[in-house]
Amino acid sequence: MAAPRKAGGTGDRPDLLTAILFVGFGALGLWAGRDLTMGTAAAMGPGYLPRLVCWLLILVGLVVGGIGLFRAREDIAFPQLRPLLVILLAVVGFAFIAEYFGFVAASISLLVIGSLADRESRWREVILLTAGLTAFGALVFIVGLGVQMPIWPF
Amino acid sequence: MEFLDLLMLGFGEALTPTNLGFCLLGALLGTLIGVLPGIGPTATIAVLLPITFYLPPLAGIIMLAGIYYGAQYGGSTTAILVNLPGEASSVVTAIDGYRMAQKGKAGSALAVAALGSFFAGTVATFGVAIAGPMLSSFALSFGPAEYVSLMIFGLLAATVLARGPVLKAIGMILFGLLLGMVGIDASSGEERLTFNAIELFDGIDFVVIAIGVFGFTEIIENLENVEGRGVLVSKLSRLWPTREDFRQAWPAVLRGTGVGTFLGILPGGGATLSSFCAYSLEKKVSRTPEEFGQGAVAGVAGPEAANNAGAQSSFIPLLTLGIPSNNMMAMMLSAFIIHGITPGPTVLQTQPQIFWGLVASMWIGNLMLVVINLPMIGIWVKLLTVPYRLLYPAILLFCCVGVYSINNRIFDVVLAAGFGFLGYLFRKAKCEPGPLLLGFVLGPLLETNLRRAMVLSDGSPSVFFERPISLVLLVATAAMFILMVLPSFRKTREVAFREEEA
Amino acid sequence: MKHLIRNTALATSMLVSIGAAHAEWPTDRPIEMIVAFAPGGGTDVMHRTLAPYIEKELGAKITILNRPGASGEIAYTAMTQAKPDGYTLSSLNTPGFLTMQMDRKVRFDPKKVCLVARIVEDPGSFIVQAKSQFNSLKDLVAYAKANPGKVSVGTTGLGTDEHLALLQLEKSAGIDLTPVTFNGANEARTALLGGHIMAMGINVGEFVGSEKSAFKALGQFADQRAVIAPDLPTAKEQGFDVIMSSERGIAMNCDVPEAIRTKYSDAVKKAVDNPEFQEKAKQQSLPLSYRSSEEWNKELPARAERLGEVWKLVKEQK
Structure with missing residues (x-):
């Protein structure tokens, strides 16, 4: 995670990102819980603590961001989209395929799509690995440990 | 002496071939599911519960107990090797354990974890036998007010876990607290922060967040950094801990055992709290706190001892009072009830072989685990030499199956993917996920107990200061x-932080 | 190990089933029983215990699938959305099934949920520490009258069986109790044992099995005394109009042909009557109380109506 440092300028980018995340989630929490009743200290309503926590989160976010603005400039390495998108897509795909077509299909799709995330993947290895892991998973998880998922699509 | 007679009775029961066999089976199964990320002991025991119908009561319970503490051993393996804690208790192990593995000391970390766990397990087992009834009455004196204070203590201690600045750690804890509030609020029956999704009515599962922010994020991160990827940053040095490692580990193991045995008996978050309280304690007493987070042996030894001791001592309230202190123990209670046995003082008197047989088998099981695990270390460490392009698909598959199996639904897997993305953003923002998970686990306990305490005291906060x-x-x-x-303390933190950046 | 064998059998039978597409219900593929609660809980253990005996009666395979969440709504939704061919059933628990429809729009069509068989009726009760000064509901009411708001009672949340019983008692006796919410009966039991609350609500079936030296029950909220607690007086006998019990049974989609539903209902009856199952039920202190599809359907509206009345009390409190 070696962040490149550029000479000159201020603003610690990771800190600013932190501030955005904290303030954003705090605000989201406040918005999602806008209808919850506060109640009193003796009979706290469902909204009492969530609201308190959200405001604290926003406050912490603002302080982190405020300090970050004046710190020496530090950049965030530009994200590589390939691993990020491929892995997330493969996982979501696994869930839907498992539900409708069973474990074997889901596992194959997960492993084949997942392998695209890595430029070093070699096709022969991917095929062998997929076959081996799918068989292992079906035996250990579904048959052995009783995970409630059909093995085949039918 | 009566105590020795009872212990002999227990060993007599535990050493019958059937019971020995089921003890081994449970320990092996526990190790397996502990090592496989995502699949936790709670789910496994639930699935195996009906099978115990067909076994003699003691054999069934011995096997289930074996799965439970076996999983504690196995869980630390994945935490150390691939930075993937399967349970709240191994979040802490991952911090220094994974760093040790990156420095080529994976074997040493695994050995320290196994030996520390065994020692703690032994002490705690005898603790259960000798002081069980006495300790459990202490646990009962913990009411809502005591829990609130304990949780506040725990949450503040959690900030020590983070390598980065305290403020970010506090923010992550708050975010964890917020995530813990998602779901139907029992006291009012109202939906909170669910965005009207029925799947969120019962809150988010720990495994979903853990797999997301640790499992998926780690994979994405590793694939991004082509050079320094995987665990093998430096060469494997040696398998066995050095004399120096042992010297640093044993006092930590002693302290961890004490903390774990003590906190494990507390119903609720006790067992979870114990591992990171042990970590905080080690960091506090250490002469070199700046090493923590960089692969400190004591940072593995203490928490590992604590979580194993806690796992053993959480049996105390169940066996002596018939009260389960966590989900796992509730499952064990079901196992007893299936056979028409209700644990408690009466059973202690009328069927002593059940209690003492289980206690003896726990010690035997711990011994078996060390014997199984020590030779395995070589194999585990070899696993790290497998190229990452072959390793990560397997981790990915295990994570997906694990998340799906919690509630058998798509939703959790998609949510875990979402947390994977969130975890990625937090990495970019240099925020540690550890405090988030602890806030998430302790938050609901803090809130329910706070509300309970206030209802009972009619809104007067003095209750927190009146109870000793x-x-x-x-x-x-x-x-x-x-x-x-x-200032002095802040300075040491700064040092640790700077070193990491350099 | 049995599990392993069963699953292999399942996989094979699935393979075979492609060949014989339209065999006679229920033998051409396994019946899926959706349990609305997590594995290991009371409802799950009960269904898992009973399933083999129903299998024997029908000559079919039953697989248990856990879909926990939202007090059963997730399971009911899954059941009503499955193909109505008699191969998908779900567990059904009251009062949860009825109360969830009172407050908000549920995500399934309640008209599609048809009761197949009731297996258990478990009355509610209040318990206290064994050494408590209270020996009956009367004692508790008398103390509460003298000390309004001082009697704290553990429940598992607003609108749950225990809370509804508490509201009825408050109204019937004209007292004021303080409900304290816990996440499940076990937590409440710990707090009661530690003396942090004075009483708690719990089902008789859950209590009968637990440690006698620690707790005692003050009364049961049933119409008639339950079979597993014949010595415990009902609230009515003590002069309070409190009736609250939870039922556990099985439901199917109403679009399933009635012949199939009746056949299943009869099979459950025979399974419940099996002496082997009766023995196991006794060990688990299950208050068995079978009702056929027809009988249960007849009784439910009255139960729903009474619950509706009680639910108004919840609304008032909000």
């Missing part, structure tokens, strides 16, 4: 807070 145990905990919290803001 609660007062002691609050004073300890205040003392720790002062230490944190003291």
Whole structure:
């Protein structure tokens, strides 16, 4: 995670990102819980603590961001989209395929799509690995440990 | 002496071939599911529960107990090797354990974890046998007010876990607290922060967040950094801990055992709290706190001992009072009830072989686990030499199956993917996920107990200062807070932070 | 190990089933029983215990699938959305099934949920520490009258069986109790044992099995005394109009042909009557109380109506 440092300028980018995340989630929490009743200290309503926590989160976010603005400039390495998108897509795909077509299909799709995330993947290895892991998973998880998922699509 | 007679009775029961066999089976199964990320002991025991119908009562319970503490051993393996804690208790192990693995000391970390766990397991087992009934009455004196103080203490201690600045750690804890509030609020029956999704009515599962922010994020991160990827940053040095490692580990193991045995008996978050309280303690007493987070042996030994001791001592309230202290123990209670046995003082008198047989088998099981695990270390460490392009698909598959199996639904897997993305953003923002998970686990306990305490005291906060145990905990919290803001302490934190950046 | 064998059998039978597409219900593929609660809980253990005996009666395979969440709504939704061919059933628990429809729009069509068989009726009760000064509901009411708001009672949340019983008692006796919410009966039991609350609500079936030296029950909220607690007086006998019990049974989609539903209902009856199952039920202190599809359907509206009345009390409190 070696962040490149550029000479000159201020603003610690990771800190600013932190501030955005904290303030954003705090605000989201406040918005999602806008209808919850506060109640009193003796009979706290469902909204009492969530609201308190959200405001604290926003406050912490603002302080982190405020300090970050004046710190020496530090950049965030530009994200590589390939691993990020491929892995997330493969996982979501696994869930839907498992539900409708069973474990074997889901596992194959997960492993084949997942392998695209890595430029070093070699096709022969991917095929062998997929076959081996799918068989292992079906035996250990579904048959052995009783995970409630059909093995085949039918 | 009566105690020895009872212990002999217990060993006599535990050493019958059937019971020995089921003890081994449970320990092996536990190790397996502990190592496989995502699949936790709770789910496994639930699935195996009906099978115990067909076994003699003691054999069935011995096997289930074996799965439970076996999983504690196995769980630390994935935490150390691939930075993937399967349970709240191994979040802490991952911090220094994974760093040790990156420095080529995976074997040493695994050995320290196994030996520390065995020692703690032994002490705690005898603790259960000797002081069980006495300890459980202490646990009962913990009411809502005491819990609130304990949780506040715990949450503040959690900030020590983070390598980065305290403020970010506090923010992550708050975010964890917020995630813990998602779901139907029992006291009012209202939906909170669910965005109208029925799947969120019962809250988010720990495994979903853990797999997301640790499992998926780690994979994405590793694939991004082509050079320094995987665990093998440096060469494997040696398999066995050095004399120096042992010297650093054993006092930590002793302290961890004490903390774990003590906190494990507390119903609720006790077992979870024990591992990271042990970590905080080690960091506090260490002469070189800056090593923590960089692969400190004591940072693995203490928490590992604590979580295993806690796992053993959480049986105390169940066996002596018939009260389960966590989900796992509730499952064990079901196993007893299926056979028409209700644990408690009466059973202790009328069927002593059940209690003592289980206690003896726990020790035997721990011994088996060490014997199984030590030779395995070589194999585990070899696993790290497998190229990452072959390793990560397997981790990915295990994570997906694990998340799906919690509630058998798509939703959780998609949510875990979402947390994977969130975890990625937090990495970019240089925020540690550890405190988030602890806030998430302890938050609901804090809230329900706070509300309970306020209902019972009619809204008067003085209840927290009037009850002695609660007062002691609050004073300890205040003392720790002062230490944190003291300049000298802040300096050591800064040092640790800078070193990491360099 | 049995599990392993069963699953292999399942996989094979699935393979075979492609060949014989339209065999006679229920033998051409396994019946899926959706349990609305997590594995290991009371409802799950009960269904898992009973399933083999129903299998024997029908000559079919039953697989248990856990879909926990939202007090059963997730399971009911899954059941009503499955193909109505008699191969998908779900567990059904009251009062949860009825109360969830009172407050908000549920995500399934309640008209599609048809009761197949009731297996258990478990009355509610209040318990206290064994050494408590209270020996009956009367004692508790008398103390509460003298000290309004001082009697704290553990429940598992607003609108749950225990809370509804508490509201009825408050109204019937004209007292004021303080409900304290816990996440499940076990937590409440710990707090009661530690003396942090004075009483708690719990089902008789859950209590009968637990440690006698620690707790005692003050009364049961049933119409008639339950079979597993014949010595415990009902609230009515003590002069309070409190009736609250939870039922556990099985439901199917109403679009399933009635012949199939009746056949299943009869099979459950025979399974419940099996002496082997009766023995196991006794060990688990299950208060068995079978009702056929027809009988249960007849009784439910009255139960729903009474619950509706009680639910108004919840609304008032909000």
